[in-house]
Amino acid sequence: MLDQLFIGFATALEPNNLLFIFLGVLIGQIVGALPGLGPSAGMALLLPLTFGLEPVTAVMMLAGIMYGAQYGGTLTSVLIAVPGEASGVMTAVDGNAMARKGRAGAALSISAIGSFIAGIGSVMAVALLAPPLASFGLKFNAPEYFLLALLGILAIGSLGGSPLKSLGAALIGLMIALIGVDPLTGTPRLSFDQPTLMKGIDFIPVVIGVFGIAEVLASLERIESVQPIRTRLRDMWLTKADWMKCRFSIVRGGAIGLFVGIMPGAGASIASLLAYLTERKFSSTPEDFGKGAIDGVAAAEAANNAASHGAAIPMLSLGIPGSASTAILLAALILHGIRPGPQLMMQESVLVWGLIASMFVGNLFLLILNLPLAPVFAALLRIPYVYLAPAILGVSLVGAYAATLDITTVWMSLFFGVLGYLMIKFDVPRPPLVLALVLASLMEMSLRQALLLSFGSPMIFVERPISLILLTAVIAALLLPVFAAVRRRRDALRAGVGTGR
Amino acid sequence: MFRRTFTLGSAALCASLYAGLAAAQDMRAPTGPIEFTVGSGAGGSPDVIMRTFAQILSEQGLVENPIVVQNRSGAGHSNAYNHVLGLSGDENTLLTLASPVFTTPIVQGTPSVIDQITPIALLAESELIVLTTPDSAFNSLQDVVAAATEAPGRVRVAGGSSGGNDHILTGLLETATGTTITYIPHESGSAGRATFLGGNVELHFATLSEALELVQSGSGKPLAIFSAERRPEEVFANVATAQEQGVDVVYTQFWGVGGPANLDPAVAAWWAEKFKAATETAQFQTWLGENLYRANPLTLADAGAYFAEGQQTFRDVLTQIGLAK
Amino acid sequence: MRLVECVPAAFMLVLACGIAIGTSGLNLWDGPTPGARFFPIILAIAATAVALALLFAQWRGFEKVELDFPTRLGAARVGATILALIALAAGIPLVGFVPMVAAFVALMLILVLRQRIAISLMATAIVAGFIHFVFVRWLSVPLPMPFGI
Incomplete structure (x- = not known):
């Protein structure tokens, strides 16, 4: 094991490979920082860059683009609240709230550090434990995914201030996601014979609209009073107190991210959501969550980077991509004449271990690149908002188009921009809608797959051990708030206070 | 170019040679950059195939025009084919033909794509193998048929997607044996494979290169191959064809390429010539061997007839399994 | 309520x-x-x-929906922006993506946000140049461009 890792490092540290790892993470960082473009869209656009390279070098560079884009996506999430992928939604909420308080630099620094630590931890797990973790990941299937998604939706209910409104927003997201075709059979559903609707509602236009455009519209209302965000240098850097607060958030977030990442069917979005919510339970300041909690940002960013590296486990040891971005990495292998599958680690050990070693190196590059630059990027917010606003709108729409090459995406972004604006005006929280939209098809597909597997018997959710544990968690998540509400009510009555007018 | 075609002349090539000759009189290259429109995301097999062809066409100097492979993914390839259908007569865009291009219109009840586009070439075929879990009691396709006859619907297949090649094959198998098999669709082929590897189902269909990995690593046991003859490779030499096992099903997955409607026949003929030349290069043959695909270099009208036949199979099976609208 | x-x-x-x-x-x-x-x-x-x-x-009264409606001026500005965005989307296939975004940014800055013309045009040039170089040149995204730009 160790000698293989040494060979891997020897490969990754060859000057030529080192150069391409660096180029990969740099390019990934830049592309990921474009609104609308996340790791997978960025990799798809940049795949041709790796043609003509040696397979090992190409895969290292492409992987660099992948996690580089993950780091880069944090920039748009924090600075203009437009995440590049669903896993950035939590960062877009709390990170952006921090930026508005002039703490963009701290948000970006903690994200970089959190991503680095979690990324390295994950890669270590890949190096040491890939085959056993991969077979553990296979224990998760349709019944577990359904319960996990359900747990996610219930957790979303506790995101905002009011559970009713959060659940309501989540349900709106789930209902919107129904439009298009039935994910299991492919027959048109709620598309009313419109080809545009038959394509379904993609995540990108929704997030660009509900976050990016809506935010700009709301700020334009009182543009006179929007001051450029004052960024004093001492607010830019991470303080010792910040670090003490986030140390364990990063560890917990990273562990959750890795755990979710090794399941071939659940993505980084579930990872960052669960990490964020777990962190709120542990936090000393849970009331800050949603309003700029630095430990929330640290946990969410650690989780999504850990998950994206963890997805390398099913990919390398089984040939099964756990995410859209690892699917592209696999494609690059195939294009270079390498057949991915359960034997990849044995037959192509130089490539596999080179790739693993390159992830250590690449993450280090990104940390070195991001820490000094965080305040520089944060300084972009010194540009008067009047000038930023139209630019954000224009570039976001180009980004949305580039990811799908479809003009419908632009129209959808506008529609969801107006919807998001109305949600702000009517006091409906927006993150639940976006997260639910991402979970919807996983939830529906896996429920129906589970019942196909069990020939229609719901007992499948009880008979499988992991499924039973998750089911217990779901029931607890449903009942605890009810108990809490009853107790609050009773206490209030006892105290002789009316329950409102 | 002519000389090379003639020196190659063998009896088997006669028919296509004649077509090539007839077209040779009016062949015209398109000008400007070319887009290969692919309906799958980057990394899907249609994408990999088109990128390989783009690479061979450029590297071997067959096509001077810059070629870009563009993923217009999503919605069962309809983003891609609707884009190309909207470019009637355009000389700079080609559409990748994979099974969703045939099946999505049938499932959604929209006009056939194949009947509208200009067929150019069949690019590659892939045979399919059915696997079961290593510790399964099934040792042949007959065991599967016996089990499915005894308890209809109790044999489960972890499949790629509804209406996909493995779903069609499941349907053909059901018709040929008069059984009922439960097909479980997934988000993608690899998601289906995860369900299979997790030991949740009995069967899984795989292309040869996927099957090779599963068989060699001992995570899957091959039961039958759905082609007319066995494969020569050592791993597959013992895998009997379905026909040998008394199940009359022969089915291959295929990928092709076509141009927009009303494409100038001279340009179509030029492309057909180029793709055919690409399939004759050593680079392509190596790639074919690595992926265990099969070449069947049909072009223009021959390819069109092949596609039409494929479409008929898709329509028949989708109607039978109740997906056709 | x-x-x-x-x-x-x-x-x-x-x-x-x-x-x-x-x-x-x-x-x-x-x-x-x-x-x-x-x-x-x-x-x-x-x-x-x-x-x-x-x-x-x-x-x-357990739950409150806190409405946050804009002033008349604010509402007019948001309405104008939405109209400009619709015009932008509608014009993309006809005129091209980069020119439409440039026109959008310029009009927004000058007419809706009332900024100085010279600075507005400079900002427009920066945004259009950025999109052109990053998306068209570098990433070779096929943005709609009926007139070649």
Whole structure:
């Protein structure tokens, strides 16, 4: 094991490979920082860059683009609240709230550090434990995914201030996601014979609209009073107190991210959501969550980077991509004449271990690149908002188009921009809608797959051990708030206070 | 170019040679950059195939025009084919033909794509193998048929997607044996494979290169191959064809390429010539061997007839399994 | 409680109704497993329940919808921006993406946001140049460009 890792490092540290790892993470960082473009869209656009390279070098560079884009996506999430992928939604909420308080630099620094630590931890797990973790990941299937998604939706209910409104927003997201075709059979559903609707509602236009455009519209209302965000240098850097607060958030977030990442069917979005919510339970300041909690940002960013590296486990040891971005990495292998599958680690050990070693190196590059630059990027917010606003709108729409090459995406972004604006005006929280939209098809597909597997018997959710544990968690998540509400009510009555007018 | 075609002349090539000759009189290259429109995301097999062809066409100097492979993914390839259908007569865009291009219109009840586009070439075929879990009691396709006859619907297949090649094959198998098999669709082929590897189902269909990995690593046991003859490779030499096992099903997955409607026949003929030349290069043959695909270099009208036949199979099976609208 | 505060709950009810009606031709159950209509119906029921609970809570005062409506000037500005965005989307296939975004940025800055013309044009040039170099040149994204730019 160790000698293989040494060979891997020897490969990754060859000057030529080192150069391409660096180029990969740099390019990934830049592309990921474009609104609308996340790791997978960025990799798809940049795949041709790796043609003509040696397979090992190409895969290292492409992987660099992948996690580089993950780091880069944090920039748009924090600075203009437009995440590049669903896993950035939590960062877009709390990170952006921090930026508005002039703490963009701290948000970006903690994200970089959190991503680095979690990324390295994950890669270590890949190096040491890939085959056993991969077979553990296979224990998760349709019944577990359904319960996990359900747990996610219930957790979303506790995101905002009011559970009713959060659940309501989540349900709106789930209902919107129904439009298009039935994910299991492919027959048109709620598309009313419109080809545009038959394509379904993609995540990108929704997030660009509900976050990016809506935010700009709301700020334009009182543009006179929007001051450029004052960024004093001492607010830019991470303080010792910040670090003490986030140390364990990063560890917990990273562990959750890795755990979710090794399941071939659940993505980084579930990872960052669960990490964020777990962190709120542990936090000393849970009331800050949603309003700029630095430990929330640290946990969410650690989780999504850990998950994206963890997805390398099913990919390398089984040939099964756990995410859209690892699917592209696999494609690059195939294009270079390498057949991915359960034997990849044995037959192509130089490539596999080179790739693993390159992830250590690449993450280090990104940390070195991001820490000094965080305040520089944060300084972009010194540009008067009047000038930023139209630019954000224009570039976001180009980004949305580039990811799908479809003009419908632009129209959808506008529609969801107006919807998001109305949600702000009517006091409906927006993150639940976006997260639910991402979970919807996983939830529906896996429920129906589970019942196909069990020939229609719901007992499948009880008979499988992991499924039973998750089911217990779901029931607890449903009942605890009810108990809490009853107790609050009773206490209030006892105290002789009316329950409102 | 002519000389090379003639020196190659063998009896088997006669028919296509004649077509090539007839077209040779009016062949015209398109000008400007070319887009290969692919309906799958980057990394899907249609994408990999088109990128390989783009690479061979450029590297071997067959096509001077810059070629870009563009993923217009999503919605069962309809983003891609609707884009190309909207470019009637355009000389700079080609559409990748994979099974969703045939099946999505049938499932959604929209006009056939194949009947509208200009067929150019069949690019590659892939045979399919059915696997079961290593510790399964099934040792042949007959065991599967016996089990499915005894308890209809109790044999489960972890499949790629509804209406996909493995779903069609499941349907053909059901018709040929008069059984009922439960097909479980997934988000993608690899998601289906995860369900299979997790030991949740009995069967899984795989292309040869996927099957090779599963068989060699001992995570899957091959039961039958759905082609007319066995494969020569050592791993597959013992895998009997379905026909040998008394199940009359022969089915291959295929990928092709076509141009927009009303494409100038001279340009179509030029492309057909180029793709055919690409399939004759050593680079392509190596790639074919690595992926265990099969070449069947049909072009223009021959390819069109092949596609039409494929479409008929898709329509028949989708109607039978109740997906056709 | 004012009537306008019912809008979020009403929106959910309308959406739930639309889904119940829009999926009427589909199967609720399909062999051993839920059909294409099952999940939509469950969601419609859940959404109706949550919407009614929200209305009840608002009525009893447990829950408040805090409206945040803009001033007349603000509303006019948002309306103008939305119209400009619609014009932008409509013009993309006809004029091209980069020119339309440039026109959008320039008009927004000069007419809607009332900035100085020289600075506005400079900002426009920076945005258009950025999009051109990053998306068109570097990433070679085929943006619509009927006139070649």
